[in-house]
Amino acid sequence: MRRRSARNPDDAPNDHGHRPSRFRVAIFAAACVLTFAASAYAAYDYQYWNNSSTPNNSGGGDLDVLYRNYNDSCSGDGYAWTKSIYGLADGSWVATLDGYSACAINKTHLGPSTNYGYTYVQSKCRNIHGSSIWLICNTSRP
Amino acid sequence: MSRFLTLATVLLGVCGLAGAAVGAGLASGTETPLMAIFTAPNAGAAEDAAQVADFAEAVRRWTAEAPDTGPGEPLTGKATTLLAPTGTPDTLRAFPTSKGRVCFEVLGAGTCGELGPSSPIAMGILYTKDAGTRVFGIASDDVTRVQIDLAGDLRDATLRRNGFHYRLSESVTSNDIRRVISTTSDGQRHVLAVHP
Numbered sequence: 528m529r530r531r532s533a534r535n536p537d538d539a540p541n542d543h544g545h546r547p548s549r550f551r552v553a554i555f556a557a558a559c560v561l562t563f564a565a566s567a568y569a570a571y572d573y574q575y576w577n578n579s580s581t582p583n584n585s586g587g588g589d590l591d592v593l594y595r596n597y598n599d600s601c602s603g604d605g606y607a608w609t610k611s612i613y614g615l616a617d618g619s620w621v622a623t624l625d626g627y628s629a630c631a632i633n634k635t636h637l638g639p640s641t642n643y644g645y646t647y648v649q650s651k652c653r654n655i656h657g658s659s660i661w662l663i664c665n666t667s668r669p
Numbered sequence: 670m671s672r673f674l675t676l677a678t679v680l681l682g683v684c685g686l687a688g689a690a691v692g693a694g695l696a697s698g699t700e701t702p703l704m705a706i707f708t709a710p711n712a713g714a715a716e717d718a719a720q721v722a723d724f725a726e727a728v729r730r731w732t733a734e735a736p737d738t739g740p741g742e743p744l745t746g747k748a749t750t751l752l753a754p755t756g757t758p759d760t761l762r763a764f765p766t767s768k769g770r771v772c773f774e775v776l777g778a779g780t781c782g783e784l785g786p787s788s789p790i791a792m793g794i795l796y797t798k799d800a801g802t803r804v805f806g807i808a809s810d811d812v813t814r815v816q817i818d819l820a821g822d823l824r825d826a827t828l829r830r831n832g833f834h835y836r837l838s839e840s841v842t843s844n845d846i847r848r849v850i851s852t853t854s855d856g857q858r859h860v861l862a863v864h865p
Contacts, residue, residue, distance in 0.1 A: 609780070625794040625843070626780035627861060632738055632770070635793065636727035638720070638777025643797055 611637040703784045703809040706831040707747050707765055720777040721748045721762060728772050728781060740781040741768030751807070751832025761805050761832045773807050773832070784809045789859055790833070790851045794843050802837040804849060811854040818848040 613621040622643045626635040725743040732739035748764035751773070763773035772781040775795055782791020784807065792806030804817055808831055815826040815833040819841055826835035837843070846863040853859065 611778070621798050622778065623794075623796045624778045624780070626792075627863075628780070628782050628788075628791060632740065632781065632783065634727075634731045634740075635780045636724060636774075636778065638723055638774070638779075642777050644799075 609633045609635045611635040613637060613640050613643060704763075704765075704771060704807065704831040705810050706749055706751060706763075709749075717760065717762070720774065721745055721764065723777050724772065724774045724779050725764070728766065731781075739768075740770045740772060741766035743772060749830075751830045752805075752827060752834050754827055754834050754836070757803065757834075757836055758800055759803060759805070759834065759836075761834055763807055763832065771807050773805070775803065775805050775834075782807060787859070789853055790815060790849070790861070792833075792849055792861065794846065794863070796843060800836075801839060802841070802843045803834060804837070804846065805832070805834045807831055808833055808851060809853075812851050813854055814850075814852040816850045816852075817846060818850060820845045820847060823850070 609626045611624045613623070621640070622637055624635045624637050626633060722745070725745050728740050728743045732741055744765050744767065748762055750760055750762050752761040753759070759775045761773060761775050763771055765771050766781065770781045770783050771791065773779050773791070773793075775793075776797070778793070778795050780791070780793050782788070784791060789809045789812045790806050792804060794802065794804050796802045804826065806815075808815060808828060810831065812828065815828050815835075816823045817826055817835045819837070824835060826833040837845075844864055848863060849861045851859045851861075
C-alpha cells in the first residue's frame with residue numbers, strides 16, 4: 528500500500544509529481560538553446576530551394592539567386608537556359624533574367640540589386656535537375 | 670653559291686611561316702561579331718558608363734572562371750546604345766568582346782551571345798516588378814524580322830541597329846512566350862523554343 532504524501536494529495540507518486548516541472552524547464556531550455564543556435568546559423572549561412580515551375584514570379588526567398596548553368600543540366604542539343612533572380616521574403620520576385628545560349632558559354636547577370644530598388648546579398652546556386660530549373664543555393668548575409 | 674641559295678631558301682621559308690603565324694594570331698584576336706553597328710561612326714557612344722562597367726566586370730569574371738569557353742575581354746570602348754524604346758525604362762546597350770562574342774544589357778542585366786549562321790540572334794527575358802516582362806537581344810546584320818510567339822499569337826519586336834526589344838502587356842507573362850522567331854534575308858526562319 529502506497530503511503531500518501533502530504534506534498535502529493537492527489538496520490539501521485541513523489542518522483543512523478545516533481546519530474547514534470549523540472550523536466551519541462553530542462554526541455555524548454557534545451558529548445559531555446561537549439562533554436563538560438565539554429566537561428567544564428569541560419570542567419571549566417573543557409574540554403575533554400577527554388578523552382579521555376581512555381582506560380583509565375585513567385586517562390587524563392589529573400590535573397591539574390593544567381594543561377595549558374597552547369598554542364599550537367601544542359602539539354603541534349605547543347606543549349607540551355609540560365610536564370611538569375613532577385614527575390615523577396617514574401618516569395619515574390621523583384622527581378623529575373625533568363626538567358627539562352629550554348630551550355631558552355633551561358634551566363635546571366637542581373638546587376639546591382641539597387642537597380643531594382645532593393646539591396647540583397649548575392650547567392651550562388653546550382654541547378655540539380657536535368658530538364659527544369661531546380662535551384663539549391665548557398666548564401667551568406669551579414 | 671649553292672650553300673648560299675640553300676640558306677636563303679630556308680630563311681625565306683622560316684620568315685614565311687613566322688609571318689603566317691603572326692597573322693593568324695592577330696586574326697584570332699579580332700573576330701568580327703557580324704554586327705555592323707560596331708563599325709558605325711557612332712560606335713562607342715553608349716550612355717551610362719556605370720551600367721556598362723558593372724556588366725563588363727561580370728563578363729571578366731565569367732572569363733576568369735572559364736578561360737577556354739568564357740566570353741573574353743570586354744571591348745567597352747565600343748559599347749553602343751542599340752535601342753531605347755519609348756514608353757519603357759529600358760536602354761539596350763551592347764559591346765563586343767575579344768573573342769567575337771557580343772554582350773548586351775538592359776538596366777545592367779544581361780548576357781552574352783555568339784552570333785552565327787545557325788544562331789542569328791541572342792536573347793534574354795527580363796522581368797522587373799515595376800515594368801513587367803521584356804524580351805530583348807541582339808541580331809546579326811541579315812536578320813530582317815524578330816517575332817515573339819505569345820500562345821500562338823505572333824508579335825513583331827522592334828528591330829533596329831542590330832538590337833530588338835518587345836515588352837509584354839500586363840496580362841501576359843513570360844510563361845506565355847512559346848517561341849522567339851528570327852527571319853533572315855534569305856527567308857529562313859530560326860526558332861528558339863522558350864515554353865513550347
